[in-house]
Amino acid sequence: MLTDAKIDGLRNDTPGCAQRSHFNHAGASLPPRRVTEAIVGHLMLESTRGPMEAAALVAHELAILRTNAAKFIGADEGEVAFGGSGSALWGSVFAALPQLRSGERILIGRQEWGGNVASMQRAASHAGASIETIPCAEDGSVDPNALSAMIDDKVRMISLTWLPANGGLINDAEAIGRVANAARIPYFVDAGQALGQLPIDVSRIGCDVLKAAGRKYVRGPRGTALVYVRSNFLEKLDPSFVDVSSGPLVNGKVELRKDARLFETSEAPISLLLGLGEALALASELGVEAIQARIARLATRLRDGLKRIPAVEVRDLGEKQSGLVSFTVEGISASVVRRRLAEKSISIGANGVPYTPFDMTARGLQEIARASVSYFNTAGEVDGLIHAVEHIAKDAIQ
Secondary structure, three states, X not given: XXXXXXXXXXXXXXXXXXXXXXXXXXXXXXXXXXXXXXHHHHHHHHHHHOHHHHHHHXXXXXXXXXXXXXXXXXXXXXXXXXXXXXXXXXXXXXXXXXXXXXXXXXXXXXXXXXXXXXXXXXXXXXHOOEEEEEOEOOOOOEOHHHHHHHOOOOEEEEEEEOOOOOOOEOOOHHHHHHHXXXXXXXXXXXXXXXXXXXXXXXXXXXXXXXXXXXXXXXXXXXXXXXXXXXXXXXXXXXXXXXXXXXXXXXXXXXXXXXXHHHHOOOOOOHHHHHHHHHHHHHHHHHOHHHHHHHHHHHHHXXXXXXXXXXXXXXXXXXXXXXXXXXXXXXXXXXXXXXXXXXXXXXXXXXXXXXXXXXXXXXXXXXXXXXXXXXXXXXXXXXXXXXXXXHHHHHHHHX
């Protein structure tokens, strides 16, 4: 249980909490001291022993990281690969799919992450294939029943952003997975905002591929990410490039790895991976269910407070909602709201159409302010943010 005393201890172990109220966890969270110390400690080891030698000395810790990361999402060790960017890992696996052909279709949720959309759009354009958005249910979430009606023998892939960047909702990834599995269509899930915020079990979701960044709710360092690739899905993939780790040349023939490390390279940021290991360990110690419950309470408090402010409109969708709270202030751009809050030592995000292009366009939005809460935020910080937004909104009314 995340008691007040436990939260106080976690905040004391997070230096950034003494400097400002941080509500940009969906962009990048504040790392706990143990994460920073792991990174710096290994860099110091590299400076005295040499980077290659230092890496050899922590091989056991890296093996533990892989074991823990797999357990964290309900996968096997051989189904997890690490990289510097969730988008790059997602793109590498997508590029390894059989080439699209003219007339084939990719079905995506309306809230799909813009980076994923760009990769799919380029491939579809070159092949003469199409990308189609799945209709939404009344609450704005992706509708599994509508997806079922779209399935035919031309559909080659289904892609879902589980917790969208600009809307606060939680899509029903399991329901979408049941449709995809029944039709035997490859199913990709972007879990960038889910890792560390919601419990994840890839077998229940039914996905073939799932990617997430380490810097968000799990509180790891920037430059870390993981991708899950289902073991019996690997045989369908042909990576666009390999190196001496993922596809070494043996007796004149390239021998591809038979696990997800097919999408790793021999060069890796060891210090950052050790930091990610500490972040995952902390999240496991606290319990993701407890984390989810506390985030939900704080996010509800924030939404309710913002809804009471004249000239402020909460832009979140979904019956089930995440810790990402999006809103607009009438007459004031989101980037200005972010800047004015920063002047009060309050950090939030401000996102535009490129983040979720189909969804933002469908809703007629150009930009939203996004305040994302984490478990180590406090009710007092939430109230302070509401009060600060109220002052900004008063300027809009006057």
